[in-house]
Amino acid sequence: MLARRRFWAIAFSAAGGPSPVAIRAKTPRAACYALNELARRVRLSQWTPGEPLELLRNPAFTDRFCSMHDNPGEARFDTQFRDPKLLLDLGFNGMIVHGLAGLCTYDDFDPRLYPKDSPERATVLADRRRVKRLVAEAKRNHLQVFLNGDELCVPRSALDLYGDEILATNAAPGKFLLSPSKPKVHALVRATFEELIQLFPDVDGFQVRTGEVYTQSEPTLFGHMPTKGSDATSKDWSQQDKLRALVDTITQVVCVEHGKRFNLRMWGYYDSAHSVPAKWLAFSDPIEPNPLRTFSFKHAKTDYWRWNELNPNFGVGKHAQWAEFQMAREYEGKGAFPSYLGRYLAKGATEIAPTGGLADLRAKGVTGAWC
Numbered sequence: 001m002l003a004r005r006r007f008w009a010i011a012f013s014a015a016g017g018p019s020p021v022a023i024r025a026k027t028p029r030a031a032c033y034a035l036n037e038l039a040r041r042v043r044l045s046q047w048t049p050g051e052p053l054e055l056l057r058n059p060a061f062t063d064r065f066c067s068m069h070d071n072p073g074e075a076r077f078d079t080q081f082r083d084p085k086l087l088l089d090l091g092f093n094g095m096i097v098h099g100l101a102g103l104c105t106y107d108d109f110d111p112r113l114y115p116k117d118s119p120e121r122a123t124v125l126a127d128r129r130r131v132k133r134l135v136a137e138a139k140r141n142h143l144q145v146f147l148n149g150d151e152l153c154v155p156r157s158a159l160d161l162y163g164d165e166i167l168a169t170n171a172a173p174g175k176f177l178l179s180p181s182k183p184k185v186h187a188l189v190r191a192t193f194e195e196l197i198q199l200f201p202d203v204d205g206f207q208v209r210t211g212e213v214y215t216q217s218e219p220t221l222f223g224h225m226p227t228k229g230s231d232a233t234s235k236d237w238s239q240q241d242k243l244r245a246l247v248d249t250i251t252q253v254v255c256v257e258h259g260k261r262f263n264l265r266m267w268g269y270y271d272s273a274h275s276v277p278a279k280w281l282a283f284s285d286p287i288e289p290n291p292l293r294t295f296s297f298k299h300a301k302t303d304y305w306r307w308n309e310l311n312p313n314f315g316v317g318k319h320a321q322w323a324e325f326q327m328a329r330e331y332e333g334k335g336a337f338p339s340y341l342g343r344y345l346a347k348g349a350t351e352i353a354p355t356g357g358l359a360d361l362r363a364k365g366v367t368g369a370w371c
Contacts, residue, residue: 021049029093029142033057036089059091060358063322063368067096067148067207073216082134084141095138096207096370099131100149101192102218103199109191113155120157120220127218128199135200144204146263147196150213151246152178153223154188168229180226180242181234186249193253197260205260205292208250210243211267211274240273240283247287255292263294263322263368266313269302277316284317294368296322299345299361305331306349310356315364322368323361
């Protein structure tokens, strides 16, 4: 049996079988897929050891990630889909784990942000230990790992420590907004990813969402969408300029300086770069492509309700793309009752056009899928 293409080989003899079983695979992970497929065929009486069998499996999507999104501010879901062994058995080759700024103490940047013995520091360190265990288990099971979170986010203590060095001037009285352009803000973003790369050297990359920012589950943080703040340093900046500045900073530290991957999770409703090709091109065309950076769009044009056409941004522009799918669909009971999605994901919605499923997305050049 051939899994992927080459280089990693297993040969064994089935008890009582007249000939050995040979597996040639590019990676140990691919060999696991091959062994799982053999076991599946035996279990379903589709193959008996000793019978001739030659198969080639080369998945259409280079990246196949599973992500679990907990409700902000609530207890984490107790779910089997955080078990790396199960994800590998299901054919995923990667796992997305939540945690960016909330895992950092910024000791090398400014130790005043999380003083020793403070309860805020204890919270960060506890979350860090939990994520380290999960990353280690995923790596033992040959999975890629991306850390995931929202930006802009900074420690709450930074608001008092740095004041005008990081704050925008358009916040309502008694409220705060972060500047999208001040150097100290981008220095904090850079410090976040530098610390994460140092803490988690085995992590393959990072996924960042900018269209929504929730800190309820990370009370040590303050944050919001990078397009909200404005001040004299960004008075002529469009929302696209503000987002591009953040993308540039993360790309530089993550991709250029450290050779890690970066997936930007685009988001917005009908009149946005997430959903309108002209607006997507206006945002993305000034950005130089980087082989380690991808941009992700939701499968549907806007959110995950029916009567919603295939996102028209797929296949548009010069950047590599991923597709985002939702399994416990929030407009269809959010997992409270059975909601079979197999046909919908494979071929697209039946009630609207243009429609499209996994094969259509791959034909448009999409290289990754995650849910």
